[in-house]
Amino acid sequence: MNMILMAVILVTVIGLIGAIILVMASIVMYVPVDERVEQITGVLAGANCGACGCAGCADYAKSIVEEGNAINKCIPGGAKTASAIAEIMGVEAGSMTPMKAVVACSGTCEKTSKRYTFEGISSCQAVKGLYGGDGACQYGCLGYGDCTRACAFDAIHIVDGIAKVDREKCTGCGACAAACPNHVIEVVPEHKRKPVVLCQNKDKGTQTRKACSAGCIGCMKCAKACPKQAITVENNVAYIDQEKCVGCQLCVKECPVGVIHVPANM
Amino acid sequence: MAVELAVIFFSMILVDNYVLVQFLGICPFLGVSKRLDSAVGMSLAVTFVMVLATAATWPIQMFLLTPESGAWDMGYLQTIVFILIIAVLVQLLESILKKYIPALYKSLGVYLPLITTNCTILGVTVLNIDNGYNFLESIVCAAGAGIGYLVAMVLFSGVRRRVEEAMPPKCFKDLPITLVAAAMVSLSFMGFGGIVENIFGV
Numbered sequence: 001m002n003m004i005l006m007a008v009i010l011v012t013v014i015g016l017i018g019a020i021i022l023v024m025a026s027i028v029m030y031v032p033v034d035e036r037v038e039q040i041t042g043v044l045a046g047a048n049c050g051a052c053g054c055a056g057c058a059d060y061a062k063s064i065v066e067e068g069n070a071i072n073k074c075i076p077g078g079a080k081t082a083s084a085i086a087e088i089m090g091v092e093a094g095s096m097t098p099m100k101a102v103v104a105c106s107g108t109c110e111k112t113s114k115r116y117t118f119e120g121i122s123s124c125q126a127v128k129g130l131y132g133g134d135g136a137c138q139y140g141c142l143g144y145g146d147c148t149r150a151c152a153f154d155a156i157h158i159v160d161g162i163a164k165v166d167r168e169k170c171t172g173c174g175a176c177a178a179a180c181p182n183h184v185i186e187v188v189p190e191h192k193r194k195p196v197v198l199c200q201n202k203d204k205g206t207q208t209r210k211a212c213s214a215g216c217i218g219c220m221k222c223a224k225a226c227p228k229q230a231i232t233v234e235n236n237v238a239y240i241d242q243e244k245c246v247g248c249q250l251c252v253k254e255c256p257v258g259v260i261h262v263p264a265n266m
Numbered sequence: 267m268a269v270e271l272a273v274i275f276f277s278m279i280l281v282d283n284y285v286l287v288q289f290l291g292i293c294p295f296l297g298v299s300k301r302l303d304s305a306v307g308m309s310l311a312v313t314f315v316m317v318l319a320t321a322a323t324w325p326i327q328m329f330l331l332t333p334e335s336g337a338w339d340m341g342y343l344q345t346i347v348f349i350l351i352i353a354v355l356v357q358l359l360e361s362i363l364k365k366y367i368p369a370l371y372k373s374l375g376v377y378l379p380l381i382t383t384n385c386t387i388l389g390v391t392v393l394n395i396d397n398g399y400n401f402l403e404s405i406v407c408a409a410g411a412g413i414g415y416l417v418a419m420v421l422f423s424g425v426r427r428r429v430e431e432a433m434p435p436k437c438f439k440d441l442p443i444t445l446v447a448a449a450m451v452s453l454s455f456m457g458f459g460g461i462v463e464n465i466f467g468v
Contacts, residue, residue, distance in 0.1 A: 007340055010330065014347060018354035025358050029365035121431050 036088055037061045043084040045076035047152040051173035064089065075099055076153070076171030099172030100190040101156065101165045102263045105141040106198045109161040112136050112212035128181040137211040139200045141184045147176035156185075167264065192264050193247030195240060197222075199259040202235040216259050222251035271406045273466050274399075278410030280458040284386050285418040287455055291386035295418065296444060298377070299426050305419040308377045313412025315359065315381050316390050319352050320408035323391040324401055326351060348391050356382045386415060422451055 040061035047057070052073035054060035063069040064085065071089060072082040078098050118127050118134040124146040132138045141162040148156055148163070155169035156176050163176070163185065177185040184200060197216055201208045205217035218236035223229075230244035231251060238260070240251070252260045284290045291312075298308045326347065331340045360378050363371035371378075381387060390411045394404040425447050434443045 003338070003340075006338060007343055010340065011343060011347060011350070014326075014350055018350060022354060022357055022361075025361045029361045031364055122433055123431075 034065050036065050039088050040064055040085050043077070043081055043088070044074055045081065045171065047076055047171075047173070049076060049152050049171075049173040049175055051075040051171075051175075076173050078171070097189040099174075099187050100167060100170045100263065101172060101174070101176050102186050102188050102196050102198070103141060103156075103163045103165060103184055104186055104196065104198050104200050105139075105162050105184045106214035106259050106261075107135065107137055107140040107162060107212045108214070111214040112140065112161075124179075125181050133182070135211075137201050137203075137208070137215060139182060139184075139202060140212065140215075141180075142182060146179045146181065147185060150175045150179035165263075167266075188242060188263070190264055191242070191247065191262075193249065193262060194242055194245045195247075195249060195252050195260045195262045196242075197238045197240055197260050199257075200237060202237055204236055208236070214257055214259055217257060219256060221254045221256060222260060225250045225254040269466050271403065273462055274403055274407050275410040275413075276465075277462040278407055279414040279417060280455070281460075281462055283414040283418055283455055283458075284389065284411050285415055286452040288389070289452075290389040291384055291415065292448075294377075294380060294384060295422065296441075296448065299419055299423045300430075302420065302423045304377075305423040306416065308380075309412070309416035309419045311377045311381055312384065312386065312415050313409065315352075315356060315378075316387055316408040316412045316415075317405060318359065319348075319355055319387050319391050320394055320404050322351050322355055323348050324394060324404045327395050344392065344395070345388070348388055352387055352391070353382050386411065418451075422448065425451055 037058075038061075041058050044057040044061060050056070052060045052069075052075070054063055054069075057074075060069065060074065064071055071085040071091065074081045074085075077084075113136045114134050115136055116131075116134050118130065120126050120130070122144050124133075124142040124144040127134050127142050127144055133142050135142060143158050143161045143163070145158045145163070148158060152173070152175060153169050153171055155166040155171070156163050157166070158164070163180075165176075167190075172187050172190075174187045177183070177187055182200075186196075188196060199212075199214070199216035201212065201215040203211070205219065208215040208217050216237045218233050218238065220233050220238075222238050222240075223231040223233050227248060227250065228244050228246055230241045230246075232239050232241070238251075240260075249262065252262070278284075282288060285292065285295045294308055294312075299305045327341075327344065328334070331343055331347065356378060360371070363378075390408050394407055397407075399407055426444065429443055429447050432443075438446070
């Protein structure tokens with residue numbers, strides 16, 4: 001009985017002393033933290049993707065409160081997060097269009113072919129270093145998934161030889177665009193009707209045609225069809241100015257190789 | 267005396283490495299070794315806490331739990347008391363760092379609370395008692411264990427980088443191949459058996 005009592009007292013006393021020390025420490029060494037920082041960190045996307053330009057979500061929250069950083073920089077969080085931060089900070093939220101990644105390449109396995117068989121490390125960066133990539137078209141998606149590994153949201157995957165963006169999951173943070181050695185991925189404002197040219201081949205039409213059956217040949221048909229002059233053909237590849245585009249989709253119907261698509265409907 | 271301490275120190279690093287030979291603290295070993303900088307951060311934090319925890323628990327064991335006068339013997343309370351001490355110590359350390367060395371707090375930040383439940387810390391404090399080390403020997407042993415942990419983490423983060431880039435069969439992807447790699451590294455440490463005794467001629 002005596003031993004049990006002794007043990008109980010010993011552990012209790014050690015625990016109590018520890019508790020007292022900790023309580024004292026927390027009072028003496030109290031570091032004032034602006035509670036808005038924690039609240040904002042809570043409403044941010046929490047992926048630490050770095051799209052805002054800060055080193056992470058906590059860092060961005062801190063810079064909003066302490067340095068007056070803009071509140072609509074969290075692209076993954078979108079308008080919802082911006083308005084939540086606005087509520088915490090007591091200011092108006094700026095408007096935000098959701099941004100989504102678009103893979104500007106249509107060269108799936110059946111449309112294009114390989115120049116050689118690559119058996120090195122499974123990385124776009126590596127294959128790009130060997131004669132500019134193993135694809136017949138040296139501008140297109142390499143298909144080794146550097147973007148998949150860069151994505152924090154599991155929103156981009158290699159399907160049928162090229163990267164495919166999951167429109168639901170994509171937050172437009174641009175991590176995949178930065179990882180792509182061929183710069184095939186662009187982050188554009190998501191619009192239900194506005195199309196994008198899904199090819200970046202800058203070779204002349206005949207060469208493009210040989211490499212890939214779904215490549216922009218620079219035929220100018222889309223540019224002529226566009227009622228708003230939103231389409232320009234430069235370096236043998238068409239480009240649609242999203243500002244000027246009104247979403248009539250005449251170019252989609254005109255394109256002989258079918259590389260103009262509305263990403264939102266894919 | 268110095269030779270004895272050196273033997274303890276180096277055998278903790280090479281021969282009795284806590285992670286690779288005694289298989290303690292495997293969880294952070296696999297979890298935090300992905301990147302070199304976080305591996306080093308975690309190891310330094312572990313070393314720091316190990317030395318501190320040993321300095322705190324050794325006197326408690328010797329004077330409180332099993333006093334030499336033999337008035338009572340409560341060695342069976344060792345585990346629970348040591349865990350309590352380590353938890354308090356880590357919490358205290360965290361608030362001290364937060365207040366006075368914010369830069370260090372920021373770099374160790376995530377790892378400090380993790381260490382509270384790290385079995386290597388409890389392991390080193392308990393084994394110091396079991397081996398009958400005196401206070402100085404215990405501290406040296408704890409420091410050696412920490413450095414050994416650092417060596418294991420740094421070595422393995424290098425191995426891990428190669429493993430990440432390799433293309434193992436699908437069934438071995440991620441964790442299985444990492445465990446196999448860890449086994450190989452551990453096996454290589456078996457080769458250090460007896461080296462310290464021979465160098466110092468003990």
